[in-house]
Amino acid sequence: MRFVDEYRDPDAARLYAQALERITTKNWTIMEVCGGQTHSIVKFGIDELLPPAVTLVHGPGCPVCVTPLELIEKAIEIASIPEVIFCSFGDMLRVPGSSKDLLTVKASGGNIRIVYSPLDAVKIAIENPDRQVVFFAVGFETTAPANAMAVFQAHQKNVQNFSMLVSHVLVPPAIEAILSSRDNRVQGFLAAGHVCAVMGWLEYEPIALEYKVPIVVTGFEPVDILQGVYMCVRQLEEGRAEVENQYSRTVRKEGNIAAQKLIREIFHVVPRKWRGIGEIPRSGLGLQEKYKSYDAEVRFGIAGHSAEEPPECISGLILQGIKKPGECPAFGTVCTPEHPLGATMVSSEGACAAYYHYRRTKH
Amino acid sequence: MDSESKIQGEFVCPVPIERYATVLLAHGGGGKLTHQLIEQLFLPAFGNSLLEERHDGAILNVDSGRIAFTTDSYIIHPLFFPGGDIGSLSINGTVNDLAMCGARPLYLSAGFILEEGLPMDTLRRVVQSMKLAAENAGVRLVTGDTKVVDRGKGDGIFINTAGIGLIESGCHISPANVRPGDRILLSGDIGRHGIAIMAVREGLEFESTIMSDCAALSDIVLSLLATGVEVHCLRDLTRGGLASALIEIAETSSLHFEIHEAEIPVQEDVKGACEILGFDPLYVANEGRFVSFVPANDAERALQRMRAHPLGNQARIIGTVKSDNPGLVTMQSRIGGTRVVDMLSGEQLPRIC
Numbered sequence: 001m002r003f004v005d006e007y008r009d010p011d012a013a014r015l016y017a018q019a020l021e022r023i024t025t026k027n028w029t030i031m032e033v034c035g036g037q038t039h040s041i042v043k044f045g046i047d048e049l050l051p052p053a054v055t056l057v058h059g060p061g062c063p064v065c066v067t068p069l070e071l072i073e074k075a076i077e078i079a080s081i082p083e084v085i086f087c088s089f090g091d092m093l094r095v096p097g098s099s100k101d102l103l104t105v106k107a108s109g110g111n112i113r114i115v116y117s118p119l120d121a122v123k124i125a126i127e128n129p130d131r132q133v134v135f136f137a138v139g140f141e142t143t144a145p146a147n148a149m150a151v152f153q154a155h156q157k158n159v160q161n162f163s164m165l166v167s168h169v170l171v172p173p174a175i176e177a178i179l180s181s182r183d184n185r186v187q188g189f190l191a192a193g194h195v196c197a198v199m200g201w202l203e204y205e206p207i208a209l210e211y212k213v214p215i216v217v218t219g220f221e222p223v224d225i226l227q228g229v230y231m232c233v234r235q236l237e238e239g240r241a242e243v244e245n246q247y248s249r250t251v252r253k254e255g256n257i258a259a260q261k262l263i264r265e266i267f268h269v270v271p272r273k274w275r276g277i278g279e280i281p282r283s284g285l286g287l288q289e290k291y292k293s294y295d296a297e298v299r300f301g302i303a304g305h306s307a308e309e310p311p312e313c314i315s316g317l318i319l320q321g322i323k324k325p326g327e328c329p330a331f332g333t334v335c336t337p338e339h340p341l342g343a344t345m346v347s348s349e350g351a352c353a354a355y356y357h358y359r360r361t362k363h
Numbered sequence: 364m365d366s367e368s369k370i371q372g373e374f375v376c377p378v379p380i381e382r383y384a385t386v387l388l389a390h391g392g393g394g395k396l397t398h399q400l401i402e403q404l405f406l407p408a409f410g411n412s413l414l415e416e417r418h419d420g421a422i423l424n425v426d427s428g429r430i431a432f433t434t435d436s437y438i439i440h441p442l443f444f445p446g447g448d449i450g451s452l453s454i455n456g457t458v459n460d461l462a463m464c465g466a467r468p469l470y471l472s473a474g475f476i477l478e479e480g481l482p483m484d485t486l487r488r489v490v491q492s493m494k495l496a497a498e499n500a501g502v503r504l505v506t507g508d509t510k511v512v513d514r515g516k517g518d519g520i521f522i523n524t525a526g527i528g529l530i531e532s533g534c535h536i537s538p539a540n541v542r543p544g545d546r547i548l549l550s551g552d553i554g555r556h557g558i559a560i561m562a563v564r565e566g567l568e569f570e571s572t573i574m575s576d577c578a579a580l581s582d583i584v585l586s587l588l589a590t591g592v593e594v595h596c597l598r599d600l601t602r603g604g605l606a607s608a609l610i611e612i613a614e615t616s617s618l619h620f621e622i623h624e625a626e627i628p629v630q631e632d633v634k635g636a637c638e639i640l641g642f643d644p645l646y647v648a649n650e651g652r653f654v655s656f657v658p659a660n661d662a663e664r665a666l667q668r669m670r671a672h673p674l675g676n677q678a679r680i681i682g683t684v685k686s687d688n689p690g691l692v693t694m695q696s697r698i699g700g701t702r703v704v705d706m707l708s709g710e711q712l713p714r715i716c
Contacts, residue, residue: 001638004638008697010698014699042702044697044700045699045702046698049698049699114565116567222697222698337708358702359702
């Protein structure tokens with residue numbers, strides 16, 4: 001398949017692996033930020049091709065994983081209201097709240113629909129004027145433009161029975177939170193290609209400068225990731241700390257200006273709690289005052305949920321690159337994808353789930 | 364003869380079935396309407412001497428030997444999809460289960476659970492499709508049953524079919540017979556059925572229509588067995604896809620299967636749909652594909668025989684059976700890395716981004 005096969009080419013992968021071997025003289029720890037990259041690394045066995053001196057640790061870039069528990073609780077509560085049609089991306093349905101998940105609500109009669117685009121939820125609202133249609137708007141900057149467009153269209157078409165439960169998160173504040181941690185061991189980053197396709201990479205330049213870390217905007221296919229790691233290690237070996245773009249077929253420095261304009265029209269920056277990490281200032285998006293009437297939390301008066309994570313879960317340390325899944329005593333024993341204890345086991349893109357699916361060997 | 368049956372038909376059925384545009388509760392009540400359904404829809408479609416005896420059950424003459432017996436229920440939404448429908452699926456699925464035992468499928472039963480209000484035309488189309496699928500697979504439908512449930516308590520049509528087949532060769536096909544060193548053969552490209560259904564169900568539009576691979580596998584399997592190749596195990600790929608089929612056999616046989624991603628054919632449009640939806644084709648449903656386990660020295664001969672059949676022209680040797688890591692399936696990725704192929708925790712769900 002064009003635009004996929006060439007980035008999964010074994011010869012190209014081998015060339016980058018050999019080039020990395022040649023330039024690596026010291027131990028380096030690099031974090032890939034995005035869950036999609038983590039998934040590719042483990043699925044294709046990319047880390048097996050790297051020199052032993054290069055360690056990849058997995059970042060907080062799985063939107064399903066970092067959605068806070070109390071928001072899942074709110075989603076479950078709204079989805080259980082009889083007149084509500086609750087629309088969500090598919091992989092949010094299995095994320096456990098403290099006692100159940102959205103799939104269980106569906107099984108008990110909740111009207112829950114998987115949609116592929118938030119605009120489908122607006123369409124459902126237009127088709128069902130006597131129902132309240134709520135879209136679960138999660139994700140990083142990648143999904144923000146489409147979610148913003150849904151609110152924009154609903155507003156233009158005066159679709160009053162549409163609202164959104166918003167839990168948007170932003171990448172740069174999460175990178176800064178990791179770099180500011182006393183336990184940080186990350187020396188270079190692979191930034192998430194699709195986030196940068198929307199936002200560009202200008203906002204990463206001050207981070208590279210302040211914390212003296214190379215940041216390479218990287219794609220998701222095996223050859224992309226190997227090239228991204230190569231570019232990052234080359235900077236580290238040469239003592240540089242710059243923002244470079246591996247994913248040049250998709251990402252421009254300034255990003256997608258029209259998408260950014262739409263995001264700013266609908267959303268503003270808010271503090272956001274991250275599952276497994278805690279609250280990070282200015283790390284999320286919430287609806288602008290002008291569009292507050294589309295906020296499902298306001299519309300349904302849902303607030304004040306608090307939920308506790310199991311104490312044995314170390315997903316916070318994993319999301320910050322401090323530990324790897326295999327270092328957790330609960331991994332694969334009391335914590336499995338069927339009964340996840342925490343953030344990184346709940347979604348297929350979470351680091352623990354990826355290791356469980358692709359790396360677990362039987363004893 | 365024609366005029367006789369016409370007269371008889373008129374006598375039995377003063378109100379022709381055509382008068383009923385939809386299925387009524389009474390069509391499952393055992394009275395006149397049930398009889399009309401049998402006389403005017405099922406018998407003309409499936410008519411054979413055994414069915415026409417209209418006994419409580421069919422009395423079958425089978426040659427001495429081993430018999431394979433299986434049953435499966437079919438619920439699918441939508442009832443009609445590119446490349447098949449619930450009718451062809453209900454015949455082929457059960458035929459395939461028999462074929463995987465190395466049996467020649469002979470007789471099927473069919474149990475219909477219809478929802479009140481189902482358009483009679485829909486039922487007619489499904490029955491017609493079953494008739495064609497049965498003829499194609501060389502099986503006879505010899506006994507059946509119909510029930511009707513209240514509107515809202517079914518999904519149009521549910522069908523159960525059970526089947527009997529005769530094992531003619533001396534083969535012993537079972538997961539327990541898989542041996543270290545065996546080669547794993549896959550009969551063709553994977554993932555088409557699941558994506559075809561998904562596309563219709565979710566209203567996804569692709570440039571081309573993806574057709575289900577729904578087909579009866581008995582002919583290709585019997586032709587493989589006829590070569591004298593020592594087939595150790597067969598398994599058709601259904602709901603859980605290639606991955607689940609292999610994991611089940613690996614666990615039952617306590618052996619390790621090592622497969623190669625580059626050898627597994629996936630049609631371009633299926634690959635594209637999977638990329639968009641975030642699905643792994645290894646876990647997507649199939650209805651006309653199977654894997655076979657044969658000794659290494661028979662593998663090439665088995666491959667050639669499978670490729671000579673229209674349903675196996677894309678057959679490939681995709682892997683090898685090993686004795687280390689019992690119960691594990693591993694896959695070598697295109698770029699040379701290795702990963703475990705694990706059983707899915709639930710249904711595959713489309714990803715956020």
